[in-house]
Amino acid sequence: MTSQEKANLVAFMKRPMTDIRCRDVLPPFERPKLYTESNRVPTVGGEGRQGLGGKVPKAIALEPPFLGNSSFTVAVEDGNPGAQARLVLDDRDPGIALSMPVSGSLGSEITTLNANGRGSISFPIPNDQSLVNRVFYGRWYVTDPNAQHGFSVSRRITFRIFSDQPLRRAAAFVDMDGDRRTDISVYRRSASQWWYLRSSDDQNRAFEFGSEDVKLVPGDFTGDGKTDIATWDPSAGVWSVLRSDDLTYYAFGWGQAGDVPAVGDFDGDGIHDHGIFRPANGTWYNLRSSGGAIFKQFGASGDVPQIGDYDGDGIDDLAVFRPNGANGAEWWIDGSSAGVFATPFGLATDKPTAADFTGDGKTDAAFYRPETGVWYVLRSEDLSFYAAPWGAEGDIPVPGDYDGDGKADLAIFRPSTGIWYINRTQAGIGIFTFGVGGDEPVPAYRIP
Numbered sequence: 001m002t003s004q005e006k007a008n009l010v011a012f013m014k015r016p017m018t019d020i021r022c023r024d025v026l027p028p029f030e031r032p033k034l035y036t037e038s039n040r041v042p043t044v045g046g047e048g049r050q051g052l053g054g055k056v057p058k059a060i061a062l063e064p065p066f067l068g069n070s071s072f073t074v075a076v077e078d079g080n081p082g083a084q085a086r087l088v089l090d091d092r093d094p095g096i097a098l099s100m101p102v103s104g105s106l107g108s109e110i111t112t113l114n115a116n117g118r119g120s121i122s123f124p125i126p127n128d129q130s131l132v133n134r135v136f137y138g139r140w141y142v143t144d145p146n147a148q149h150g151f152s153v154s155r156r157i158t159f160r161i162f163s164d165q166p167l168r169r170a171a172a173f174v175d176m177d178g179d180r181r182t183d184i185s186v187y188r189r190s191a192s193q194w195w196y197l198r199s200s201d202d203q204n205r206a207f208e209f210g211s212e213d214v215k216l217v218p219g220d221f222t223g224d225g226k227t228d229i230a231t232w233d234p235s236a237g238v239w240s241v242l243r244s245d246d247l248t249y250y251a252f253g254w255g256q257a258g259d260v261p262a263v264g265d266f267d268g269d270g271i272h273d274h275g276i277f278r279p280a281n282g283t284w285y286n287l288r289s290s291g292g293a294i295f296k297q298f299g300a301s302g303d304v305p306q307i308g309d310y311d312g313d314g315i316d317d318l319a320v321f322r323p324n325g326a327n328g329a330e331w332w333i334d335g336s337s338a339g340v341f342a343t344p345f346g347l348a349t350d351k352p353t354a355a356d357f358t359g360d361g362k363t364d365a366a367f368y369r370p371e372t373g374v375w376y377v378l379r380s381e382d383l384s385f386y387a388a389p390w391g392a393e394g395d396i397p398v399p400g401d402y403d404g405d406g407k408a409d410l411a412i413f414r415p416s417t418g419i420w421y422i423n424r425t426q427a428g429i430g431i432f433t434f435g436v437g438g439d440e441p442v443p444a445y446r447i448p
Helices: 003-014
Strands: 043-045 058-060 072-077 084-090 107-112 119-123 135-143 151-153 156-160 184-188 193-197 204-208 229-233 238-242 249-253 260-264 273-278 283-287 293-297 318-325 328-335 339-344 365-369 374-378 385-389 410-414 419-424 428-433
Touching: 058 135, 072 084, 072 135, 084 119, 107 119, 260 283, 328 365
Parallel strands: none
Antiparallel strands: 043 156, 058 072, 072 119, 084 107, 084 135, 135 151, 135 156, 184 193, 193 204, 229 238, 238 249, 260 273, 273 283, 283 293, 318 328, 328 339, 365 374, 374 385, 410 419, 419 428
């Protein structure tokens, strides 16, 4: 210890309870935050249904809902003594209905209440990373002849599953070399060639993969943190993926003529999934890397898919830009945690460019107006918006995180010159020549 450090220690020992750092709870004597003071504690709210004695069964949930918890206990009191009670945990509020639900996506079990109308059930929370940050809801349903429809219902329990382990994330948007930065890249359709400039070492790479008629669908389908070159054949519905880890490829059918391919991590396991939006019936068909497929109706003919994590839970959400909505151009988002959200934002001629422009971990609705070269971003934090000029007529918007700071940058590709103009939020303006006439910028593959 230095002489000054020794003097400080002696001074503290002489007056430990009057040290200003202790008095004001300053470092290194700040009080640790208790679990009960955190946002990880389950909450109970909403309405319930009365039973015996006009009482609503009281749900009690205090244990931490952490990933892999083998005994996540939920209790109830003020129920009908000796009656059967069912606890339902689901990713949607089980609600107050005419009949008692019998199942839940996270679990559903029955217990018998004791003579005081109390009971509890312990559920294991699977050690499945796709559950991290997902919000679940629970209710108790107690058999009670004194209640409407023969059973009382507790108020709604709400909790978010957490983990102290780092989440596995899919590669950043069009990140071919795995450095969490978007790479400048083009598809040369006449030669079926992919060209990209690796941001990690400024080296060029090129691969021949695809054909003149395919749609570009790059994504991290192998989970190695690098974007894989991939195409979708709109006539046959065939996906073809060139694995970044060993340059082998696989192909399979998923979709049909008229469908729109949509890449996203729909199960939160850090691997991109093969998705399809079918405008004819407004239905999504998403093949999950963790197993199984999800079919869901959300959208209408003419909608443009704009996949992203709009609620920041690590799971990509179904989302569409509706150019001709009832209130002009509209955004419709089905958040995996936050539920459905819709808002008018833009014009029918705008180009949707959804990305996380503010760096809060949530995708922002955004668009580029081709005739003026102005970008408009609807902030996910407070739903305010800002506008910024960056581009000219004829330019192609290519948003992406080119400097790796966690924020999408305003960027355009000028096809007439093959020049990229990138307004990087951290590294400043970058101007790069990469491509020739007729090339298609890969970061624009989701933009109509």
